[in-house]
Amino acid sequence: MRFDLESLRVFATVVEQGSIAEAAQTAHIVASAVSRRISELERDAGTPLFERHSRGVRPTAAGRTLYRHVRRIFEQFQQAEGELDEYTKGVRGHVRLSVNFTAMVYYLPQALQRFLSANSAIKIDLIEKTSDAVVRMVESGMVDFGICSLTEPEPRLTCFPYQADRLFLIAPAHHRYAGCASLRFDDILDEDFVGMQDGASIYTLSQRAAAAAGRRLKLRIQVTSFEAVRNMVAAGLGIGLLPEIGIPDATPGLVKIRLDEPWVERSLQIVCRDPDALPAAARQLIGELLSTTPIAPPPDKSIP
Structure with a gap:
């Protein structure tokens, strides 16, 4: 045609x-x-x-x-026009990335501050989305790369391990589970849950685990932030699942309980379509992010 x-x-x-x-x-x-x-x-x-x-x-x-x-x-045309316009204003690089809530709040602020301090001529557009939405934006070319927690393999994308975390159960301090050192997921499926919104990796993983057990997750409330999950659980409105990094030590009114399940081990991934086709500034930022994480990128792909 x-x-x-x-x-x-x-x-x-x-x-x-x-x-x-x-x-x-x-x-x-x-x-x-x-x-x-x-x-x-x-x-x-x-x-x-x-x-x-x-x-x-x-x-x-x-x-x-x-x-x-x-x-x-037409979105790509608009991006190209915007980037070319920025060169006339002295900007020497433009990176568009989409990240999930965990990366946005806990891992990126200091990393981006260091990067931009050393590369003041680079502009970064950062969009927070659920992990599912991050994947869609990368696949469609709306962003250069993304950071998310993959709940299933994405063969069309190149993935670099970035950070690892583990999901924990949180419950009100007076809850009957409060004294438990660890639990299985089956043990808690009769409880009301406070959960993240549809498309968040925590939502997807917990729904799949419940379905694998032949049960349904009893979602009483869905929210869009870890703070909201903690506040709702502390108020006695249910129990919740959060990554350990999202549960401050000695959070008032809450207890943190280990779940003995393999699926609670999550890996945040940097995802892109073709690292070799990325703009130089995006490759530079990915290289900076990977240099500050203890997990090495796959040996068959590298970002200089």
Whole structure:
């Protein structure tokens, strides 16, 4: 297929507006020109891209697939324009990365401070997302690389081990488990849980473990931060799972209990599509991050 960028832009506008007439108004062209461009795209694709209905149009399965790629293309154009514009302002590098909550709060602040102190001409855009969302952003090219806890292998990505942590059970200080040195996950599945939001690795791992035991996790409350989990558990609203680094020593109203399960051992990973194709500034930042972690990167890939 031969794609015309303006036709792709019009196509995306029609998808977003759900109407050829509204797309024409948004794009400041006549409706007949929009229809002609869509017809040409459908002819080149060899398949319908829209279904017509009484209130407008909706994309077909092929149309949705094309739209996903078109959005990625224009996002990359916008990133390129932004980066080139920054060079005119004296910025000599731009890194976009997405990280999960654990990396954002506990591992990156000091590392980024050291990096930017030594590389003041590099700009960093940092986005906090759940681990699942980090993977999607890296795969789509929306960011250069990500840091997350993988809950399953990602064969399309290159992964560098970054940090390791272990999940612990936290319970109110007066809870019946408070005196236990360790527990199995099966022991606690009758309890109400305070959990992280969907897409967080802790949520995914605990849900899978419950399903493997033939049970369902009784999520009473879902929150978006470790502090919120601690506060809700301390108030007696349930028990929770957090990485050890997210449980300060002697937290008032809480006890920390070891779980004897292999899946509670987590590894934070630096993930990217192709390290050799990364911008120089992104490669430099990954190298800095890996140099400060006790875990070495895989021997078949290296970031100078």
